[in-house]
Amino acid sequence: MNRRGFLAAAAVSPAAPLARAAALGRQMKITGLETDLLQFPPARRYYDAIHEFGAGSGGVVLRLLTDAGITGWAYSSFGTIAGGPRVVQTILEQEVKPVIIGQDPAFPRRIRARLWQALEYHGVTGVAQFAMAAADIAVWDILGKALGVPVYKLLGACRERMPVYSMCGWYYGDDADLSEYKRSIVAAFEQGYRAVKIKVGRGSIQDDERRIRLALDLAGEQRRVMVDANQ
Structure with a gap:
């Protein structure tokens, strides 16, 4: 699909690509949540002014399954805090999973609002936010795969070049x-x-x-x- 065709179909609205997802034939539902805990081997240690790095860290791989056969993937970590990735995994398995199962991934903002409400007591910054971010990324991954386009096109404007350091x-x-x-x-x-x-x-x-x-x-x-x- 060329740019003009995509924009016509998407109507340049964040909600329009979601309407296309619904047009795939039937409402999609999230049917499962799976996680894998990754542990990275220790490397040579290095430091900033107050933190130590390289002593060994890890992350969590998240998979959201759907009844359409599409799997959304995401990765989240929690820096070098010991046990941080396992805490993220626990929040995903124990807190996010009951909320997100049965939800339609065509409505990522609604899903995030419900997760925000469910996790409010735990605090919606810090480690809880890392878990919510992983769920958010996986939902958008489902949408991109359903529509056959990169997620950055669903999100709108982007740059083809940018300075890096x-x-x-x-x-x-x-x-x-x-x-x-x-x-x-x-x-x-x-x-x-x-x-x-x-x-x-x-x-x-x-x-x-x-x-x-x-x-x-x-x-x-x-x-x-x-x-x-x-x-």
């Missing part, structure tokens, strides 16, 4: 001479990145200055350096 300038264990820090920035520029973000705030002001000056020297005049001190 590499988050590379972490603290790397025993790196007093900043050699590993330097290698990470050089590697990013060699990969074609035009901008990098570096971490500061873990040591002294003088250490921050040294890290920033080195990054600026490596970037030269044609590249950008962003600085992140976290909290």
Whole structure:
């Protein structure tokens, strides 16, 4: 389908693609929710101003099954907090599942409103939001597959190009001479990145200055350096 044909069918309205989903022949229903817990092996540890990474983390793979034979997939994690992915999995299995089974995925906003109401007592930020986000993504995945179009087309306007940067300038264990820090920035520029973000705030002001000056020297005049001190 070309752009004009799609927009005519979609009527440029967020609700119109959902009407097309209903026109597939009958109302679709979510019939099952399945999860898999992933555990990533520990890697070399690295740090920002206040957090430690690389000690081992994980995530949850979510599958929403439908009576139309379409499966919506999503992935969610909860950073590096120990046990976070298992908490997300528990919320999906124990709290989200009873609400979402039997719902029509053609109405993602209605589903999210019902999940919001069901999870309000647990708090709708933090780990509960990670579970709701996974359900939301999986519902939209079902819609995209039902219509045979990428989800970004259902959501509306998009960019075909955008600037990106590499988050590379972490603290790397025993790196007093900043050699590993330097290698990470050089590697990013060699990969074609035009901008990098570096971490500061873990040591002294003088250490921050040294890290920033080195990054600026490596970037030269044609590249950008962003600085992140976290909290």
